[in-house]
Amino acid sequence: MITKVLYVEDEPSLAQIVSESLVSRGFDVKVATDGLLALDIILKETFDICVLDIMLPNIDGYSLAEKIVEKHPHTPIIFLTAKTQPRDVIKGFDSGGRDYLRKPFSMEELIVRIKNLLSHSSPQPTEPRQYQLGSWIYYPSSYELSRNSITHPLSERESRILHMLCKHSNDTCSRKDILMEIWGDDSFYNSRNLDVYINKLRKLFSTEKSIEIMTLKGVGYIFKIRN
Amino acid sequence: MITKVLYVEDEPSLAQIVSESLVSRGFDVKVATDGLLALDIILKETFDICVLDIMLPNIDGYSLAEKIVEKHPHTPIIFLTAKTQPRDVIKGFDSGGRDYLRKPFSMEELIVRIKNLLSHSSPQPTEPRQYQLGSWIYYPSSYELSRNSITHPLSERESRILHMLCKHSNDTCSRKDILMEIWGDDSFYNSRNLDVYINKLRKLFSTEKSIEIMTLKGVGYIFKIRN
């Protein structure tokens, strides 16, 4: 498989030479020349690895790294920068970087470090397009459940909550995380809103012996799927 | 858990200062001053991470790295060396290194790179997924006990306390540790809360002759499992 690299560097001549060099070695490189542009790209596309300069227009590399980790925790990030102080290196690792290479650098070294990270980073767990939930099949993208060629549409809330439970099936899914993810706010903590949806989902799966939404009081839920 | 570091460096003054610095940060450091000695050590002991100089008496760091990878493929290796040429770096990664730091280096940077490798390459010591407790089987991840195909769900508190007892079965488990682990606070020391749960667990296992939660007054509990 071809490796997709996001390379963020604001100095055009450097950007071009490094990018060409990576392409010539078989990488599929996307170059962004400023932080805000890079942010747009990472929200839309996924990459196998990101190579970031730190001093960038609009958003610095550290903040960019944090955003990347937030969205794709398994994508390794290498900083490539003229900042050579230990505290910069530490900041780089703290913001989620997995390697830090000082300018000037050798292209050979960059390549070998990229390969090192790629070969030792856990492969991105690819998100399934559908989930087998007992006798139902759940399609998150179309907000529906189907069984024996009949489909049951889910509302937006129902589907997003179910999707979140599916992504963490057989593992704890905290009430707070669900509230933050679905409503972007956990001051809902006292509201019964989430409970209403859990109740709906439980009713939906009430006939499925292998499916259970278990409550962990004070913590959250476990969506149990037995085989 | 304390992190065991093997540090191989033939220059005594550097070896001492780096080793002291690692120890002061809570690492358990073993220093070897030549390659052959280091080889002996890695054949007998296991480490969480190895930090290697390259130019060493008897066996060079690259060969040592290869030996380490052969025996413990998951133990990350950092090279720490005065050799600064790109081809040396490449050789380092080729021989199984996972990072390469040039001398002179900052102690802070070494620490942060060690932590980075440890946090991204830990094949966690696999913990049992189930425990045989008399005629019950306990599944910590699903918060349930099962016996003869009937399952008994445990509440969050019940399960976490039982899990902790299981992890230390036939060994003392201090009251304070349980309070800290479950409630994150041992000012509960005077509260009867933990006792209430111990009481529930005892009732659960009251019919099991081979299981006993024994009290060590002023200390804690021993969860005895006889075979």
Added chain:
DNA sequence: TTGATTTAAGGTTAATAAAGGTTAATTGGG
């Protein structure tokens, strides 16, 4: 030294508080 007494640690049970469940009514945007 020995047996009684004190006392701190833990055990037991019930009551209370907090978190969550359920159902129905209300809200608010197409």
Added chain:
DNA sequence: CCCAATTAACCTTTATTAACCTTAAATCAA
């Protein structure tokens, strides 16, 4: 008006606190 989303009212379960009891180690008296 319709329907998903939310709020409200009330119910159930689990966690915590309270009150009182038991036990065993430590202290004390003879």
